[in-house]
Amino acid sequence: MSETVTSPLSRTFHAEEKRLLQECIHCGFCLPACPTYMENGKEMDSPRGRLHLMESLLEGRMNLDSAFEEHMKLCLVCRACETACPSGVQFGHLMEATRQSIAEVKQKGRLERFLLQTVLPSHRWLSFLFTITRVIQILRLDKLSTVPPLSLLVPKKLRQLQLSLPTVPPRRFGRSYDVHYRAIRKQRGTVTLFTGCVMDHLFPHVHTATVRLLTWHGYDVTIPSDQACCGALHAHAGEKSMTSFLADQNISILDNCNSDYIVINSAGCGSHLKSYLTYIDSGISSRVVDLSELLAVIEMKPKAIGPTDPxxxxxxxxxxxxxxxxxxxxxxxxxxxxxxxxxxxxxxxxxxxxxxxxxxxxxxxxxxxxxxxxxxxxxxxxxxxxxxxxxxxxxxxxxxxxxxxxxxxxxxxxxxxxxxxxxxxxxxxxxxx
Amino acid sequence: MEVKTALIRDLESLLGKERVISHPTELLVYECDGLTLSRHGADAVVLPESTEEVSRIVKCCQGHQVPFLARGSGTGLSGGAVAAEGGVIVQMSRMATIIEIDYDDEVAVVQPGVINLHLSEATRPDGYHYAPDPSSQKACTIGGNVAENAGGPHTLKYGVTANHILGMTVVMPDGEIINMGGRHESILGYDLVGLFVGSEGTLGIVTEIIVKLTRNPESSKTFLASFNTVEAASNSVSSIIAAGIIPAALELIDALVIQAVESHLKAGFPQDVAAILLIEIEGLNATLSAQAGEIRNICHTHGATDFKEAKSEPERAQLWRGRKEAIGALGKVTPAFYTNDGVVPRSKLPEILEFDIETGKRNGLQVAHLCHAGDGNIHPIILYDHENETETKAAMKTSREILQRCIDLGGALSGEHGIGTEKLTSFSFMFNKTDEAQMMAVRSALSPSGKLNPSKIFPTGAKCGESKIRKTVAGGGWL
Structure with missing residues (x-):
């Protein structure tokens, strides 16, 4: 790789990223694991193809054009290719670095910037917008917006978002103060629950169920008040400064809770925080677990009866x-x-x-x-x-x-x-x- | 800026814009397959969805007098799926349907883009599988397997792809659609199926394939034998074969490969040994124990330090994942490597392995081994740094010396990867001018324009692309 070439990627592809990129030996084992490749059959929309494009851009063989951007955006960052890769290429990390470079060169749309920078990090904004959504849902206005002439007024992306949202619950799970739940019967240990943004506002019942399960199995559970969005969406979008800001804020809060485990019940947040912690080498990484990791090691009490339905x-x-x-x-x-x-x-x-x-x-x-x-x-x-x-x-x-x-x-x-x-x-x- | 030629416009009118790739940025990803050092740009990539569409594409390419070729998953290691002289790549990934599975006749009818492993997965619940299992079976397509006559660990017992293809629908180089073979073995007329399998995509584009399905064995056992020297391992292989035992698979993996595999995949290979043998036997339950005992004895006679059986299906699967994905795992230990595909008679195995290592040493390089040892397909893997010109040249030299030695020992240039663009220069090690002329005569009869997958297999048949390739070889950049 020529060092004299200044590529639009070179700001986010340092020696480590270049080394990681070299670990891909083009075997193609990732192709059938990639949902977008299996859907459209195009090599540019496969992990190997995307890495090839990154490498070509880094080598100055092409420009950061709209085609490049399009294929990077079409990646789900599901990381199925990482499971498939015999060489352990850290594709997700390389894709985030690539998107950071794209974000530096090409500014995002106003709505996307507003959502990422203003709404997601703020429980107030989230509460405000979800309350409006709730009212819209109660009044059945969301259905109305799918038929003309209203459908012509509401942007397509917003309509899509509205349609896919579940019924918004009356209130979020988190509070403006720390909440502690006591273990039922014999105490086994202590847990801090990470509550996130979407999960906190749209799935409070999942958090409640999680707390009941943990307390029932002997854990004291703490819900720190100031937690924010984990920043996974920002990382996927290449928003570097907001990603670091949110992660640092959360880590300092979680670090202050001296619990045995930091439990995350959202796979996306867990994955993001775990990999972020690996890169900054924080002391709390060994305590961060997914709910299922913790539940798998404790003996579940036997009286539970499963649903009869498949x-x-x-x-x-x-x-x-x-x-x-x-x-x-x-x-x-x-x-x-x-x-x-x-x-x-x-x-x-x-x-x-x-x-x-x-x-x-x-x-x-x-x-x-x-x-x-x-x-x-x-x-x-x-x-x-x-x-x-x-x-x-x-x-x-x-x-x-x-x-x-x-x-x-x-x-x-x-x-x-x-x-x-x-x-x-x-x-x-x-x-x- | 993209300028659309008449060719692109015609292809777009045949298939629609969405299925014609012609943007220079996008075409970059099609410049190579599993062999990254042989790179050639295509002018367009098209995604047909039916035999008729392939036929129309072929006619269009002939009309424009441009080269064309078919491509599957691009996992090949001989540069067979690249546009060596430019032109159109017919990408078969959207023709990936298993059309029919017929257990009464024990056949399946598939489109060429079907992933090899997907067919076995689809038939496994019913007790069948598709036997040829190249290491890339998780990703490679059956169409690509047909082109290269692919092998794999279990071909020791079951034979290579050619032994499992009964019939095909082929779009000929002039666009005509023909059917050959059928649902049963046939001895009548010329064996066109036999001719097409392994023709490296130079005679026609396969659009439908009738394959044999193989019944799963009643029982199988997988063993891992460890050795302190590569020689002891290779002697065991020779002795097992000499004893008249035909294992389902008999693979030799040396320490360098083990190190790569264990650094990420963690297959459970022992790390303090010089080589391991992965041995699988299968058949009737009653016969396996005696065979296992015999193999164990042979291994111990040759000084095996450990001999153990995979105790569970997950353990077996993990060992095989380690073996089959070892090539990919090498990315962990070397910036670049070159997989030689030479073959020797099985009795010459110890001799050639020793020669490989010596040759590597002499040229200042490490040579790793990942052999389909049972059938003499040695796969020496030469590790080098592609940014270091001296090392690259040394790697090329090492590979040529090894291939020459394979031929001298009565072996062959390639066991399963094909010649492609990669072995053009060593073609003459194995074939003389008369051999080549005979083969060229067949190709010229079926593909008179020579536009189908040119600059592959035959060194003198190549046109403008060949000089390009040769030049890079001389410069040391290509191998």
């Missing part, structure tokens, strides 16, 4: 590929007495949610969602279990689009339902002041 597990990419967690959630599900687990073909393939991808790359996202829904229907599952808010929204939307009778649950929700058969299981976790 259950399928769809693996979130950022759990399976991002964190290498696959057996834990499966083992937990298998241990539920009388559960009827059915295999799901393509459960390791992205559903097309991928953070904001469903809004930015709607066409590809819907193709992947359709393929996923075909597999779900073929599996005969009545309940689909996932472990990530993005997947949960996307799959729910897939169910709504098809009008089929399938329930989409977070692993914590399913377990919580199973444990409720026990009369001593808490309906509300004990709050300590």
């Amino acid at each position: 259950v399928a597990y769809d693996e979130p990419c950022h759990l399976l590929h991002g964190q290498g967690i696959s057996t834990q959630p499966k083992t937990i599900l298998e241990k539920i007495p009388e559960i009827n687990l059915v295999p799901l073909k393509g459960s390791d393939r992205c559903c097309g949610s991928a953070g904001s991808y469903s809004i930015t790359e709607t066409e590809m996202s819907l193709k992947l969602l359709d393929a996923k829904m075909d597999d779900i229907e073929a599996s005969g599952a009545a309940i689909v279990v996932t472990a990530n808010p993005g997947c949960q929204m996307q799959l729910n939307w897939g169910v709504k689009r098809r009008g089929i009778n399938v329930e989409v649950l977070h692993l914590a929700e399913l377990l919580d339902k199973c444990f409720r058969i026990d009369p001593s299981y808490p309906t509300d976790p004990l709050v300590l002041d």
Whole structure:
């Protein structure tokens, strides 16, 4: 690689990134693992092709043109290629570095910048916008915006976002003060729960279920008040300064809680924070675990009875590929007495949610969602279990689009339902002041 | 700025803009396949979805007098799927449907873009698989396997791709669509299927393939034998074959490869040994124990330090993942490497392995081994730094010396990767002018214009592209 060439990528591709790029030996094992390649059959939309483009740009053999940008944007960053790669090429990291370079050269749209820089990092903004959405949903105005003439007034991307959103709950999970929940019966240890942004506002019931499960299994649970968005979406979009700002803010808060574990129940946040921690080499990285990692090592209490309906597990990419967690959630599900687990073909393939991808790359996202829904229907599952808010929204939307009778649950929700058969299981976790 | 030629406009009118790739930036990714040092730019890449579309594309290319060729997943290691003289790449990734699986006749009908492993996965629940299993089977296409007559670890017992193809639909170089073979073996007429399999995409473009399905064995056992010297491992291989045992697979992996695999994939290979043998036997349950005992004895006689059986299916799968993905894993230990595909008679295995290592040493390079040892396909992997011109030249020299030695020992240039653009210069090691003229006569009869996949296989048949290639070889940049 010639050092004299100044490439638009050279600002974010340092010696380490260049070395990582060299680890790709072009074997092509990643091609069939890539959802976009399998969908359109184009090498530019495969991991190997994208790495080849990065290398060509770095070598000054091409310009950062719209074609380059398009193929980088079409990547889901699902990281399935990392699982497939025999050489362990850290594709996700290289893609984030590439997108940082693109972000430096090409400014994003106003709406995207507003969402990333202003809305996501702020619980106030999120509360405000979700409250408006809730009102719109209650008044059924969201349906109205799909028919002319209103549909002509509302931007397409916004309509898409509205349609795919679940029913917005009345209030978010987090509070403006720290909340502590006490372990039920014998104390086993302490946990800090990371609550995130979308999860906090749209899936508070998943957090509640998580807290009930943890306290029931003997953990004191702390919810620090000042936590913010993890910054995964910013990293995917190449927003370097906001990514570091959010990660540092969260890490300093989590670092202050002297708990045994920092539990994350959103695969996307977990994957992002874990890899961020690896790069900055923070002391807390050994304590950050996905909920399923923790639940897999503790003995689940036996009274739980599984649902009689067939259950399928769809693996979130950022759990399976991002964190290498696959057996834990499966083992937990298998241990539920009388559960009827059915295999799901393509459960390791992205559903097309991928953070904001469903809004930015709607066409590809819907193709992947359709393929996923075909597999779900073929599996005969009545309940689909996932472990990530993005997947949960996307799959729910897939169910709504098809009008089929399938329930989409977070692993914590399913377990919580199973444990409720026990009369001593808490309906509300004990709050300590 | 992209300027659309008449060719591009015609292709777009055939397929629509979405299925014609002609932007220079996008074409860069098609400049090479698994062999990154042989790079040639295409003028367009097209994505057909049916046999008829392939036929129309071929006619269009002939009309414009431009070269064209088919490409699958681009996992080949001989530069066979690159546009050596420019022109149009017919990318088969959208023709990836398993059309029919027929267990009564034990055949499947597939489109060429079907991934090799996907066929076995589709038939596994019913107790069948597609036997040829190249190491790249997770990614390579059956169409590509047909072109290269691909092998793989289990071809020791089951034979290479040619033994598993019954019939094909082919778009001929003039665009005519013909069917050859059928759902059963046939001895009548010329064996066109036999001619086409392994023709490296120079005689026609395959658009539908009838393959044999193989019943899964009743039982199988996988062993890992460790040795303190490569010689002890290769002697064991020779003795196992000499004893009349035909394992399903018999693979030799040396310490350098083990190091690469264990640095990321973690297949469970022992790291303090000189070489391991991965041995798989299969068949009726009752016969396996005796065979296992015999193999164990042979290995111990040759000084195996450990001999263990994979205890579970996941353990077996992990060992095989380590073997099959070892080539990819080498990215961890070397900036570049070159996989030689030479073959020797199995009895010459110890001799050639020793020669490889010596030759590497003499040229100042390390040579790793990842052999389909059972059938003498040695795969010496020469490690070098592609940014260092001296090393690159030394690697090329080492490879040529090894190939020459393989031929001298009664072997062949290639066991499964084909000649492609990569071995043009060593073609003459194995074939004389008469051999070449005979083969060229066949090609000229079927592809008179020579526009289908030119500058592959035959050194003298190559036109403008060849001089380009030769020049780079002389400069040491190509290997």
